[in-house]
Amino acid sequence: MTLALPSPREEDWRWADLAFAHALADTSPPANDPLPDVAGHWLDLDGERRLFVAGRPVEADIAAPEADPAAPAHPLADHAAAVARAGTTLRVDGEGGLLQLLHVGTGGAAHGVTRVVLAPGAHLTLIETFADADGDHWLNHRFDADLGEGAVLNRIVRVRHDHGLVTDRAFARIAATARYHQLLVGMGQGVLRAETHAWLSGAGAHADVHGILLGNHSSAQDILTRAVHRSPNATSDQKWRLVAAEQAKLSIAGGVMVAQDAQKTNAEQSLKALVFHRTASANLKPELEIFADDVKCAHGCTVGALDKAALFYLESRGVPPAEAKVLLTRAFVADALGAVDHEKLASLLDAETQAWLATAAEKRA
Amino acid sequence: MLRIENLRARVEAREILKGLSLSINAGEVHAIMGPNGSGKSTLSYVVSGREGYEVTEGSVTFEGEDLLPLEAHERAARGIFLGFQYPVEIPGVSNLLFLRTALNAQRRARGEAEVSGAEFMKLVRAESALLDLDMEMLKRPVNVGFSGGEKKRNEAFQLGILQPKLAILDETDSGLDIDALRVVADGINRFRSPERAVLLITHYQRLLDYVRPDYVHVLSGGRIIKTGGPDLALQLEREGYGAIAA
Numbered sequence: 001m002t003l004a005l006p007s008p009r010e011e012d013w014r015w016a017d018l019a020f021a022h023a024l025a026d027t028s029p030p031a032n033d034p035l036p037d038v039a040g041h042w043l044d045l046d047g048e049r050r051l052f053v054a055g056r057p058v059e060a061d062i063a064a065p066e067a068d069p070a071a072p073a074h075p076l077a078d079h080a081a082a083v084a085r086a087g088t089t090l091r092v093d094g095e096g097g098l099l100q101l102l103h104v105g106t107g108g109a110a111h112g113v114t115r116v117v118l119a120p121g122a123h124l125t126l127i128e129t130f131a132d133a134d135g136d137h138w139l140n141h142r143f144d145a146d147l148g149e150g151a152v153l154n155r156i157v158r159v160r161h162d163h164g165l166v167t168d169r170a171f172a173r174i175a176a177t178a179r180y181h182q183l184l185v186g187m188g189q190g191v192l193r194a195e196t197h198a199w200l201s202g203a204g205a206h207a208d209v210h211g212i213l214l215g216n217h218s219s220a221q222d223i224l225t226r227a228v229h230r231s232p233n234a235t236s237d238q239k240w241r242l243v244a245a246e247q248a249k250l251s252i253a254g255g256v257m258v259a260q261d262a263q264k265t266n267a268e269q270s271l272k273a274l275v276f277h278r279t280a281s282a283n284l285k286p287e288l289e290i291f292a293d294d295v296k297c298a299h300g301c302t303v304g305a306l307d308k309a310a311l312f313y314l315e316s317r318g319v320p321p322a323e324a325k326v327l328l329t330r331a332f333v334a335d336a337l338g339a340v341d342h343e344k345l346a347s348l349l350d351a352e353t354q355a356w357l358a359t360a361a362e363k364r365a
Numbered sequence: 366m367l368r369i370e371n372l373r374a375r376v377e378a379r380e381i382l383k384g385l386s387l388s389i390n391a392g393e394v395h396a397i398m399g400p401n402g403s404g405k406s407t408l409s410y411v412v413s414g415r416e417g418y419e420v421t422e423g424s425v426t427f428e429g430e431d432l433l434p435l436e437a438h439e440r441a442a443r444g445i446f447l448g449f450q451y452p453v454e455i456p457g458v459s460n461l462l463f464l465r466t467a468l469n470a471q472r473r474a475r476g477e478a479e480v481s482g483a484e485f486m487k488l489v490r491a492e493s494a495l496l497d498l499d500m501e502m503l504k505r506p507v508n509v510g511f512s513g514g515e516k517k518r519n520e521a522f523q524l525g526i527l528q529p530k531l532a533i534l535d536e537t538d539s540g541l542d543i544d545a546l547r548v549v550a551d552g553i554n555r556f557r558s559p560e561r562a563v564l565l566i567t568h569y570q571r572l573l574d575y576v577r578p579d580y581v582h583v584l585s586g587g588r589i590i591k592t593g594g595p596d597l598a599l600q601l602e603r604e605g606y607g608a609i610a611a
Contacts, residue, residue: 308416313453313507314463316413317523318441318471327466331457331506 003079015222015251015283016193020165021076021109024138029054029108036133038104041160043127043348047098050088054137055103055110057086065089065115068144070173072197077169080111080142087113096124098342103130105137105164113142118151118178125154125342130166132190137164144171147178149202155182156345158352159221161190168194174234176202183340184211184223185349187356192221200227200234200262207236210336214356215248215280216363223252227269229262229295236266241333242273244280245360251283256297258290265295273303274332276360306332322361329357366391366562367412367531372423373587374411381407383587384423389531392559396573397566398598399584400606405566406450408584409535413447414440427531441467442474444530446523448537450566452516455507460519461489463507464526471527492525496552513540521552532556533564538572550575570602583609 003025006013032053042049051058065088067081088101096118103112118124130139139161147153159166166188172180186192198207213221227236242250256267273282286299306328314324333353340346367389374382381404389395399405411418412425414437425432427443435443455463469479480488493503496518508516517537524532534553538546553563553576565576573581573595581597582589583606591597591609601609 307453307455309453310455312415312437313449313455314467315437316415316441316447316449317464317467317527318438318474319463319467320438320470321436323466323470324438327458327463328455331455334457 004075006075012224012253017191017220017222018165018193020136020138020191021140021167024109024136027108029106029110029137032056032058032106036104036106038102038131041102041129041131042100043345045098045100045344045348047100049100049102051102051104052086052112053104054106054108055084055086055112062086062088064113067113067142068115068146068171068173071144071171074169076140076167077142077171080113080140084111084113087115090116090124090126092117092122092124093119094122096122098125098127100127100129103128103139103141105132105139105161105166107135107137109138109140111140113144116145116153118145118147118153120148121150122148123152125345127156127158129158130161130168132161132163135163139164139166141166141168143168145173145180147172147174147180149175149177151175151178153180154342155180156340156349157182157184157194159184159186159188159192159194161188163190165191165193170196172198172207174198174200174202174205174207177204178202179206181208181339182210183208183336185353186211186221187214187352189217189219195224197226197228198236200229200236201231203231203233205234208339209236210239210339212333212336212353213240213242213250214353215243215250216245216360217247219248221250224255225252226255226257227267229258229265229267232261232263232265234262234265236268238269239336239339240271241336242282242284243276243329243333243357244273244282245276246280248280250281253285253287255287255289256299258292258295258297260291262292263294265292265297267295267297269299270335271301272332274306274329275303276305326354326357326361330354366428368426370424372411372425373421374407375419375421376407376417380421381587382411385588387582387589389562389564391562393580394557394563394565394576394578395580395582396578396598397564397582397584398568398601403584404587405584406535409447409533409566412533413437413445438470439474441529442471446527446529446532448520448524448532448534450536450539452508452520454509456509458507460503460505460507464523468527488526492522495525495555496522497548498522514542514545517541517549518545521549524556525552530560531562531564533566535566536568537565538567538569546572547575570598573598
């Protein structure tokens with residue numbers, strides 16, 4: 001299949017850096033021999049684990065799932081569906097527990113698809129981690145989820161690659177009273193483009209599309225979200241916290257789309273960025289398209305530095321500056337972490353963000 | 366304990382302190398009174414090490430050590446505490462986490478062992494009971510959603526936990542009703558000891574009814590223009606700053 005990559009002249013792609021996709025689209029990844037050491041990328045949690053290296057399953061033979069035909073067209077996601085050789089299909093009825101998928105890029109272009117279908121009332125927690133061995137690569141992933149009435153899906157996306165490009169397009173169809181909770185934590189030094197399209201398709205449906213982007217070195221992370229309210233009485237919440245240091249470029253275009261008959265929609269969005277160095281940058285772009293008249297859509301957007309009065313207050317009590325900055329930055333990102341209702345998972349994610357912040361603070365000191 | 370000599374300091378281009386001298390010995394309580402804009406808060410920030418306050422002349426020593434090269438957190442570890450006129454709200458940082466971090470950072474800097482979680486909670490329970498502070502409130506983010514009185518009681522609570530040598534209390538009485546004033550004043554009086562000193566910065570004589578100072582200084586135009594005993598505060602209350610400064 002020929003791939004036509006989008007251009008930065010298209011508004012939705014203005015901050016996306018697809019140079020590695022251009023360079024590597026026609027390059028096959030190397031053989032998985034030997035396998036890279038990926039042990040450090042798993043979260044220490046009970047539950048099944050599946051590893052994909054360069055788009056190929058390890059210790060299992062899993063065919064690529066059928067993509068959701070209802071998903072809107074998307075150049076990268078459609079390409080993944082067409083060419084992926086492997087992936088994960090999860091059809092869950094009842095309690096699905098917790099599952100971790102680890103996608104590792106090693107070189108060339110690798111594609112993968114994850115498809116989740118939750119029966120009414122089903123429950124699943126899915127952790128998808130994107131990582132790499134050293135060397136440039138393009139890891140292109142598609143995620144399609146279909147939540148039946150009253151189903152609950154928690155999707156945690158951890159982005160930890162230090163080279164090359166990861167692209168992820170998530171699409172979730174959320175039926176009445178179903179809840180989709182997504183949290184993306186980006187802390188790699190590579191390039192990321194992640195999109196989430198959450199379609200709220202019934203009364204009482206809810207979507208959280210939250211994220212934390214931590215960027216240092218030349219990390220480039222670009223996010224696009226669309227909370228699409230297609231029917232009345234649904235709710236959505238988007239909290240994004242960006243911390244940009246050194247030469248990092250972090251961007252989010254956060255969308256709330258409310259269809260004409262989606263009355264009584266309640267949508268919230270809060271985009272905030274901290275920029276630590278002049279060489280770092282953060283772009284925040286709230287996008288609201290509201291065609292119904294009886295809706296509540298709250299949104300807020302701020303870019304700044306740490307509050308000097310708060311820093312002095314902490315320091316005047318004896319907290320050294322580096323530690324004070326970590327405390328304040330941790331508090332800054334905590335809003336977005338607060339939505340994870342799995343206690344151990346929340347504390348592991350908190351610990352990884354805190355470790356990242358402490359390392360970044362040491363470098364600043 | 367604290368010795369300030371001929372201190373001149375400015376904020377940006379504006380000189381605020383213009384040759385201020387003050388000596389405070391262990392065991393003493395000093396009150397500095399003065400009109401708005403006389404330099405009271407600037408003095409507290411210069412001694413505690415806030416950025417943006419430039420000392421152009423004079424010296425500040427604490428127990429014989431030059432304070433001016435030290436950063437704010439290092440001064441705190443030496444035993445200097447600043448009670449804020451407007452305690453800062455810090456969303457997302459729990460009061461207790463903040464205070465334990467501060468206490469242990471100070472102890473590390475002094476080469477002392479850190480306090481364990483259990484020891485810390487013992488201190489917290491004892492001190493919060495004395496100040497009539499609710500434990501649930503202490504677990505909340507620092508000063509967020511606290512009333513004016515609760516914020517000042519929280520400052521007194523931190524004073525009690527951190528046990529500094531010198532407490533500089535900037536307008537601790539502002540925003541307090543009579544009951545809260547008494548609770549905070551009791552906290553300050555408990556803190557008094559022959560080894561410790563207090564510098565009260567205040568507009569009004571009212572606080573001095575509850576915390577009786579050894580010395581009262583009048584600050585005007587960036588200098589101390591008069592020093593006396595507790596009676597001086599009463600005189601100020603009667604006659605106003607204008608009469609004294611004249």
